[in-house]
Amino acid sequence: MKRKVTLKQIAKELDVSISTVSKSLRNSPEISEDTRQKVQAFAKLYNYRPNNIALSLKNKKTKTIGIIIPEIVHHFFATVISGIEQVANENGYNVIVCLSDESFDKEVINMEMLANGSIDGFIMSLSKETQLKKDFHHIEEVINQGMPVVMFDRVTNEVLCDKVIIDDQLAAYEAVDFFIKNNFKKIGLVTTVDYVSVGKLRTDGYINALKDHDRTADDAMIVKIEDIENCASKIEKLLQEQKPDAIFAVNELFAVTTIKLANKMGLKVPEDLSVIGFTDGIISQFSTPSISTISQNGIKMGGRAAQMLIERLEMEEENELYRTELIETHLVERESTPTL
Amino acid sequence: MKRKVTLKQIAKELDVSISTVSKSLRNSPEISEDTRQKVQAFAKLYNYRPNNIALSLKNKKTKTIGIIIPEIVHHFFATVISGIEQVANENGYNVIVCLSDESFDKEVINMEMLANGSIDGFIMSLSKETQLKKDFHHIEEVINQGMPVVMFDRVTNEVLCDKVIIDDQLAAYEAVDFFIKNNFKKIGLVTTVDYVSVGKLRTDGYINALKDHDRTADDAMIVKIEDIENCASKIEKLLQEQKPDAIFAVNELFAVTTIKLANKMGLKVPEDLSVIGFTDGIISQFSTPSISTISQNGIKMGGRAAQMLIERLEMEEENELYRTELIETHLVERESTPTL
DNA sequence: TTTCAACACGCAAACGTTTTCGGCAGGCAC
DNA sequence: GTGCCTGCCGAAAACGTTTGCGTGTTGAAA
Incomplete structure (x- = not known):
């Protein structure tokens, strides 16, 4: 079993410094053609890949979106996730999914868990219990800490954030x-x-x-x-x-x-x-x-939500202008209504 | 907007060292009752929570499980995720979900993306294309790097790992x-x-x-x-x-x-x-x-898969003995068969 | 021979933790 | 007064990156 190779190990093997290795891999002009090729060859041989966690810590960005939904065994929510995942992936983001099971407490716990650095922003739909209690302080809190939130489908007017819903x-x-x-x-x-x-x-x-x-x-x-x-x-x-x-x-x-x-x-x-x-x-x-x-259209809804979140994540200056987008609906006529 | 507070900031405010703050919060006996209380009060006031990413980097554990499935808009897979999520949550793990869309390439890309430190282990079901190509080198590779994999439902004999299937x-x-x-x-x-x-x-x-x-x-x-x-x-x-x-x-x-x-x-x-x-x-x-x-029973299947993965993750010594668990099935009689 | 730029590379800080170790001060015994 | 123990705390390393800056070497120009 060969463990994952790090910059440090490559540096040691090639008898250069860590920074030289890093710069070589990123094609910095500071490094001579010679060593650069040597390092790159070695890195390729050992299949070097930068450690995501270390990058996240350094960049203060995880490139990960947190999703909190009431249930996944529910076709609509599954389609929304599918839409989110697709757009997220196209933009180099991963998604981490938490289920509230329609419970307020689980929603809060999940949000707190993810809010401590694991993700860059939330996409969520409220649990029934949360809607019943009308208690949104957990959401206000993460927003206050500067973490963007996009709500979809089951939303509330009491929280200021981007939303995507149908009419x-x-x-x-x-x-x-x-x-x-x-x-x-x-x-x-x-x-x-x-x-x-x-x-x-x-x-x-x-x-x-x-x-x-x-x-x-x-x-x-x-x-x-x-x-x-x-x-x-x-x-x-x-x-x-x-x-x-x-x-x-x-x-x-x-x-x-x-x-x-x-x-x-x-x-x-x-x-x-x-x-x-x-x-x-x-x-x-x-x-x-x-x-x-x-x-x-859950796919479209999820896709729009992901777009809105990513846009906000990649904006330079913060913007307090929140949007609510409407996804159009239409009546699909099938057998349960008469053809006239 | 108040940003997340760190140990460093607390240390500065209270004019003590970072280590003192850390130890105080973890109730180390090294710290005097006095400062401990002071620090804890301050931390509570500012709602301090340790940064997950930093912890992951230090502990070399993310407490996150990667799931790769062909599709989520598919009731069976949704129930499996539900089962995984439940067991994972009970054990303090999060789940990060990737969809292969039945494509070999997406499966490979997703695995590589997650394998670079983002997760501790995989739970997966093969994409159709992967089953057609019979190319499993991407899976072998992550296993070789010491990352446990549990396969469910769509599995292959060509990869040695834990599996959970029905007969x-x-x-x-x-x-x-x-x-x-x-x-x-x-x-x-x-x-x-x-x-x-x-x-x-x-x-x-x-x-x-x-x-x-x-x-x-x-x-x-x-x-x-x-x-x-x-x-x-x-x-x-x-x-x-x-x-x-x-x-x-x-x-x-x-x-x-x-x-x-x-x-x-x-x-x-x-x-x-x-x-x-x-x-x-x-x-x-x-x-x-x-x-x-x-x-x-997808819930049970997901639950067992998560259990197997977590057990392996939390084992001290490595164990090359892989198990294949069977989830029992039974015939549910409904209206499409005659009652006899 | 001296001077200076260009080149190639290493050092160190930073991200936020945890933990080992060492140090300082005070108190006690001799 | 000296030695030692104990209680309390801080420095620093470590996890794996990236990057600004400092430094040494080389070559050419003066």
Whole structure:
């Protein structure tokens, strides 16, 4: 086993100083052609590669981006990571991934862990618990220490930083608008509890769309789900008692669950019930019927977030001007809505 | 903005030496109660945290695990990462994720990038291209440099290292065995091209199960798919010409695609055709009908891989004895197979 | 022969830690 | 008064880099 070779070892072997070796490898004109070639040959032979940690310490840059997300076993977040990783890689950055598991404490611990020099900046999406507690001091703190943060998807207005989101409210509006324009009468909503920021926005979009068409949003037509495991009865109740002809669900899990329950009750989708979901993930594509949905391009979102972070990292002067970028969405029509 | 405070700054403020500060914070008995308290109070006030990079350089340990996988937008790999992250976190490790995108070159570049000090060890699954080329010198190299590697799922016998896999052949055998025991006559196989290691093993399991029951594996009953985008015609041909009553598919994408095509041809699942897939992912759970499948616990797989790696990292003496651990699988019966 | 520039290289600091060792002062025993 | 021990602290090395600056040697010009 041959261990990694260092400048010091090369210097010793060739009987020159460490600085000579370093300069030779970096093609400094200070060094004679002769020794330079000798050193380079030797370095190549022993496959010398500078130690990243030492470079990080010296340069005070790690070329590493920290990602903190609630879950990775979630297609949307996986696509975002994929987008981040791609852009990061193109720019010579690595990504280090931490999962908060929707827990405030884990989010805080992970941030503190990474903030102590391991990374140059954060890309994150808030955990549910953090959104519930509205406690963002851990984020404020790293920003105060001069470490840039880019938030995506689940963001908050209470923290000043770059953000990249979709227009959740508008997207939801468009889905409901689609229903209204196509003459659906009783449009139900399956959404999250209000403290989930994106859920709330999508709920607002639903309500506004109805209002703008002179309909009232009836609370009986709205189901707010806290826990996906125990949501069946609530959705069944909505389907049974209100007999909606269309359902807008704020994520694909809610959409597919609604469809499954409807099927069990003898309702055919899309004949008896039309469904539009949110997030164009695996489920929407492959379930039967495939689900019409608001596409939310995670790859693009992650890519933009990474770009914004890297731009800020490589700016000379600091800039207090924070941007919020919108990633466009659109309705993907599939089998769960009728072709008209 | 207050930047991160260092030992040096504390030392200067309190007019003591750096070593005194360091020792005070680590509760060394060398330091008087008095100064110790003073230093600790000051450090707490300014929220001192040791710099990870400096510690890594000094200790020659980064407490970071490098993960290299073909894709993250793939439920199985996401669950594996989740499992790795959990165990890593419990042991004070972080994970840094790189994606090879199924490309040999990206796999090599990523490994070289991380091997230069950024991480303590690798957990990886081979890219398709690497499996095709059978070129593993990049892996041999990092192992030679004393950096432990744990491979999972897509592994190779040509590299000596710890591995964690499922018994792909046995699992496939059991799926086919299930069909045979339940009196299915014409059992088809939808699999990958042979160079994908796990695909080949599952194919072998299929063949062996047939042989053991005195049936011959007919090539006409086997479809080998290179590219999921252009597989429809091949599968349709199998369904049409051979009229199988059961299909074993080596992953869930193949399974759901087969079901969709069968539906299009007017075949009902499971009445006219039974299907068993592989990998208990989102698709299998939520498609209609839900798909019977061989469950492959990614969380457990990742967890075991992380344990093996960390054990090896924290061993004193080096140990050339490499283990291959098997994660058990089982058949999850759902709607795509008849209840008997 | 002296002077000076160019050339080639080494020294040392710096990044932020931890830890070994040595030193200084005070107190105690003789 | 001398010697020694102990308690407390600081200097310095080490991890692996990069880089500004100092220095010695060489050759040519004066």
